[in-house]
Amino acid sequence: MSRNPLLEPHELPPFAEIRAEHVVPAIEELLEENRTAIERLVAQAAEQAPTWESLAAPLEALNDRLSRTWSPVSHLNGTMNSPELREAYQACLGKLSDYSTWLGQHEGLFQAWQALKDGPAWVELDEGQRRTVDNALRDFRLAGVDLPPAQKRRYGEIQSRLSELANTFSNQLLDATQAWYRDLPDTRRLGGLPDSALATLAANAEAKGQEGYRITLDFPSFFPVMTYADDRALREEVYTAFVTRASDQSPRAGQFDNAPLMEEILALRRELAELLGFTTYADYSLATKMADSPEQVITFLEDLAARAIPQAREEYAELATFARDTLGMDALAPWDVGYASEKLREARYAISEEQLRPYFPAPRVVDGLFQVVERLYGVRFEEDREAPRYHSDVRYFRIMEDDAPIAGFYLDLYAREGKRGGAWMDECRVRRRDGDTLQLPVAYLTCNFTRPVGDTPALLTHDEVTTLFHEFGHGLHHMLTRQTVADISGINGVAWDAVELPSQFMENFCWEREGLDLIASHVETGEPLPDTLFEKLQAAKNFQSAMGMVRQLEFSLFDFRLHQELAAPTAAQIQALLDEVRDAISVVPRANFNRFQNGFGHIFAGGYAAGYYSYKWAEVLSADAWSAFEEAGIFDPETGRRFRTEILERGGSRDAAELFRAFRGREPSVEPLLRHSGIRAA
Numbered sequence: 001m002s003r004n005p006l007l008e009p010h011e012l013p014p015f016a017e018i019r020a021e022h023v024v025p026a027i028e029e030l031l032e033e034n035r036t037a038i039e040r041l042v043a044q045a046a047e048q049a050p051t052w053e054s055l056a057a058p059l060e061a062l063n064d065r066l067s068r069t070w071s072p073v074s075h076l077n078g079t080m081n082s083p084e085l086r087e088a089y090q091a092c093l094g095k096l097s098d099y100s101t102w103l104g105q106h107e108g109l110f111q112a113w114q115a116l117k118d119g120p121a122w123v124e125l126d127e128g129q130r131r132t133v134d135n136a137l138r139d140f141r142l143a144g145v146d147l148p149p150a151q152k153r154r155y156g157e158i159q160s161r162l163s164e165l166a167n168t169f170s171n172q173l174l175d176a177t178q179a180w181y182r183d184l185p186d187t188r189r190l191g192g193l194p195d196s197a198l199a200t201l202a203a204n205a206e207a208k209g210q211e212g213y214r215i216t217l218d219f220p221s222f223f224p225v226m227t228y229a230d231d232r233a234l235r236e237e238v239y240t241a242f243v244t245r246a247s248d249q250s251p252r253a254g255q256f257d258n259a260p261l262m263e264e265i266l267a268l269r270r271e272l273a274e275l276l277g278f279t280t281y282a283d284y285s286l287a288t289k290m291a292d293s294p295e296q297v298i299t300f301l302e303d304l305a306a307r308a309i310p311q312a313r314e315e316y317a318e319l320a321t322f323a324r325d326t327l328g329m330d331a332l333a334p335w336d337v338g339y340a341s342e343k344l345r346e347a348r349y350a351i352s353e354e355q356l357r358p359y360f361p362a363p364r365v366v367d368g369l370f371q372v373v374e375r376l377y378g379v380r381f382e383e384d385r386e387a388p389r390y391h392s393d394v395r396y397f398r399i400m401e402d403d404a405p406i407a408g409f410y411l412d413l414y415a416r417e418g419k420r421g422g423a424w425m426d427e428c429r430v431r432r433r434d435g436d437t438l439q440l441p442v443a444y445l446t447c448n449f450t451r452p453v454g455d456t457p458a459l460l461t462h463d464e465v466t467t468l469f470h471e472f473g474h475g476l477h478h479m480l481t482r483q484t485v486a487d488i489s490g491i492n493g494v495a496w497d498a499v500e501l502p503s504q505f506m507e508n509f510c511w512e513r514e515g516l517d518l519i520a521s522h523v524e525t526g527e528p529l530p531d532t533l534f535e536k537l538q539a540a541k542n543f544q545s546a547m548g549m550v551r552q553l554e555f556s557l558f559d560f561r562l563h564q565e566l567a568a569p570t571a572a573q574i575q576a577l578l579d580e581v582r583d584a585i586s587v588v589p590r591a592n593f594n595r596f597q598n599g600f601g602h603i604f605a606g607g608y609a610a611g612y613y614s615y616k617w618a619e620v621l622s623a624d625a626w627s628a629f630e631e632a633g634i635f636d637p638e639t640g641r642r643f644r645t646e647i648l649e650r651g652g653s654r655d656a657a658e659l660f661r662a663f664r665g666r667e668p669s670v671e672p673l674l675r676h677s678g679i680r681a682a
Contacts, residue, residue, distance in 0.1 A: 004029075006069050012408075012442065013072035013428065015390035020084035023073050027092045030069055031099045034062045038109060045112035051121040052129055055112055060486050061434060070096070071428050072390075075444050080390055081174065081418040090167055097163040101156035104143025113137055128653040132487045135652075142287060144276060151275055158272045162265060169246075169261045170605040173598075174420055176246040176256035177217045182237065185212040189231045194354040197224035199453040207417075217242050220415050220450035226338040227353075239335035240593065247595035248571075258598040259571035265604055267568035282564035285610035290495045290617065290656050294564050297613050301560070304616060304670075305553045305585050308679055311546035316587040319344055319544070334591045345543050351536035357459040359520040359529050362413060362449065365465055368519030369472055372509050375518075376640040377480065377648075379406070391416075393451075399479055407431075407479035408442045413468075414458065415448040422601075423447040423467050425474035425503075430492065433484035441490055443475040459523060462537065466510045473506030474499075482649040493652020496611050498660075500618030501625065502648060508626045511541055512634050542678025549677060550585050556613040557581050559603045563610035621660055623673035628664060 005017040006026035038059070045055055070092075077089040103109065113136050116122065125133070144155040183205065184190065190198060190213060200221060204214035215221055215238060225238045244250040246258040266281075273284035282294045291297050323329040323340040326347070332340060346352045370381040379401045387396035393414050399407040410428065415421075428442035447468060452458040460468075477499070478490035486492060491499055509515030513534060520529040529537075558581045566573060574597055582590060602608040625643065632639040646663040660668055 006073070010068075012388050012396070013068075013390075015072065015076070015388045018072060018076065020082070020088040023085070023088035024091050026069055027073075027095060030066050031095060034066060034099070035102070037062055038103070038106070042106070042108040042112055045115060046108070049119040049121065050112050050116045052116070052125060055116055056129070056132065056485075057434075060432065064430070064432060064434075064439070064486055067427075068429060071426070075426060075428070076390060078420045078424075079412060079418075079446060081420070086171060090164070093163045093167055094160045097160040098156060101143065101152075101159050104140060105145050105147070105152050105155070107145060110137070110140045110145045113140070128483055128485050128488050131493065131653055132485050135487060135493055138287075142276060142284075147275065155272065155275055158268050158275075162268055162272075165261050165265050165268075166605045169258050169265070170420065170601055172256040172258055172261070173246045173601055173605070176250060176252065176599075177421060178417065179252055179256070180217050180241045180245075180250075182215040182234075182241075183210055183212060184215070187213065189234050190229065192228045192230035193224055194228060194357075196354065196357055196450065196459055197221075197228065200224070200450050203451065203453055217245065218415050219421060219448055226335065227342045229339070232336070235335040235339060236333065240591075243334075243591065243594040243596060243599075245595075245599050247598040249593045249595050258604070259574075259595075262574060262597065262604055263569065263571060266562065266566065266574075269563065269609065270567045280564045282560055282610040285563065288495065289497045289611065289614070291497055291613075294560070297560055297617075298557075298564075300617065301553055301557050301613055305550060305557075307674060308546045308549040308553070309585055309587070311680055312550045312587045315544050315547050322347070332589055334589050334594070337588050341544060345540055349536045349540040349543070351533065351540055353461040353463065355533065356462050356529075356537070358523045359533070360460040360462065360465050361521075361523040362452070362458040362460055364521050364523075365460055365468065365519055366411070366413075368515075369469060371518040372469075372506075372515055373472075373476065375635045377476075377644050378637075379480075384408075405440060407440055409475055409479065410442075410444050412444070412446045413449050414451040416451070419446075419448065421448055423471050425471045425478065427478060427490065430478075430486045431481050431483065431489045432486040438484065441479045441481060443478045445471050445475050447471065457523065462510065465519065466507045469506040469510055470503045473503035476506070477502040477648055477651075480644060480648040481651045483651040483653055488652035490651050495656045496607065497614035497617040498621060498656035500615055501621045501656075501660075504615075504619050504622035505625055505643075508622075508629075509634070511538070514634055545678045547587060549679065550587060552616060554581055554586055555600075556616055557585070558597075559600075559608070559612040560610055562603075620670050620673050621668050623676045624664060624668045625660070626676070627672040 004022050004026050005014045006022050007029065008014070041055060041058055044050075048054070073085075073089060073092070077085055113133060117133050117137065122130070144152055147155060181204075187198065190201070193201075198213065201213035201215060204216055204221060205212050208214060215225055217238075222238060222242055226235055229235050241251060246256045248254065248257050248259060250256070269281040273279070273281040276284060278284040278287075280294070282297075286292070286294065286297070291300070319337070319340055320332055322344045323332050323336065327340060327343060329336060329340065342352065374380050379399050382398045382400055384396050384398055389396065389410070391412070393416070394410055394412045396408065396410055398405045399409075424446050426444045426446070428444050429439060431441040432439050447464070449460055449464050450458055474491065477494075481490040483489040510519065516529050516534065521527060558578050561581065562569070562574065562577055566577065569577070578597055603612055608614065625647070629636065629639050642663055647659055650659050
């Protein structure tokens, strides 16, 4: 093969040159080179007491080169998915998993790290380097370095298979989402939908060479139908297609069914945990988290549920009464809840997401986001239009401080075919020092907002604005780090149940007058958000907040109990557990055909297995951190400086609980979360 762009040094990925056929050869070559280099380092450490420079630094360089090669491949697989790239990506998963297992179970390498800790060089290491060594030794044990040979082999087989299963789960969910659509020739069945939604559905149809309107299961299409469509039968049809994706109940039953994958994933996770000496996968999951025990997690979730459920029941009773008396619905069905809730919100607060949209044109929101960060942390943003990009929608920015770049990021805002749903931040490059060179961090920031139509900029809902701020909070955690060791730089080494703190923290600026004055201006007039609308937005902030909280607690309890209680469950047992959790805490009606779990990518294809509770756990931290800004002023420079230095810059260099105490001066309290959420039990 001719030159391979993935193997060439680059500051930013050469997206325009990367082809699917480059992927497997590049990964195979790097893995072979890494194995050879690691054996050489191990032999060297056996002869002479290792130091940071002789062991840790060269290992980090090997890991970083592999990461910088795989990162753009993984990102393109999620944002520019194609059959060829999918095949190449899938072909590498087993190779990477085998390598990771080989690395984690390498007794010679483990002994070299242990010798570094026990040897004379230990006293010369700084706090972050010591943390890295301790984490490495912990991870060796979690990778089965102490296991007998046969069990080591089994561990490797499990990890490789789990990697394949997670990727297949994600692919089938994407395929199932994109396989369903409903074409309508005109707007007769689309009464109630706002113009912005109709424009999206018309653009969907036009993109496929069709007349009229196309409803898909992508969020910018699905959400307005469920929220605004007056046609109840249409809402039922779209709802049914959405909640049965990738299941035996879907219109394409059996074609993309994720149930067998879920059964195998859960059985393998339990086997993996038991191999390593843990009772359950939940116990194994907590080995790298803030929470001390499964009992602590369950108690935390059940305590929040006990506080929220009474109010959630009241909120649902109000909704049912409104739906009966005002909308003529004798009984609410699951596909009515979003529609009736929006009608109640409009009636009670005279505000809707559609009224707010004109005040949130995407370019203004992005500019306002930058201004918020500039005021908080004293940095500024510069767009680089010459940077390599993978799609015309994508923009690249640098973060500047004292006229020098300190980080960069790709911003990819809009939904499109071949792009995984949802919103996320991922690493393109991590901050680390390599000799005299400082590698700056680069992030991918990805959303799935409604695309601009014609010359009109995309108009975001307030919910989409908070999503952007949330993901940018993750990005700031990655980009504002001051750590120079990759394994504790940015979000690396941060306990999973604390990693949502900076992201949830940023959402608060979307609700404050001072923040909204920077974010919101009318798309046509440039006028700021009027006081009347701001007051309605504030009043409606905690509309059905208890219902929202118990929904998140339902997901969290289902996930945690699934990994704690069931060893090798069948699809029927998974469903039975979900039904049991819903019976205990859910307040809204449910459909027997709902197969939510078959699309629960967070726990079956992401990093949240036995960890979905992290969202609520970190929300306690973020609400309490925000209360410090409420006390001092939301743009108070000293509080912003302390949040940056004590939380964002520290990465994984210290325990998350220590960092929080250093910022807040005390242990976290649940009261600010309850207060901010409008839970009266506070």
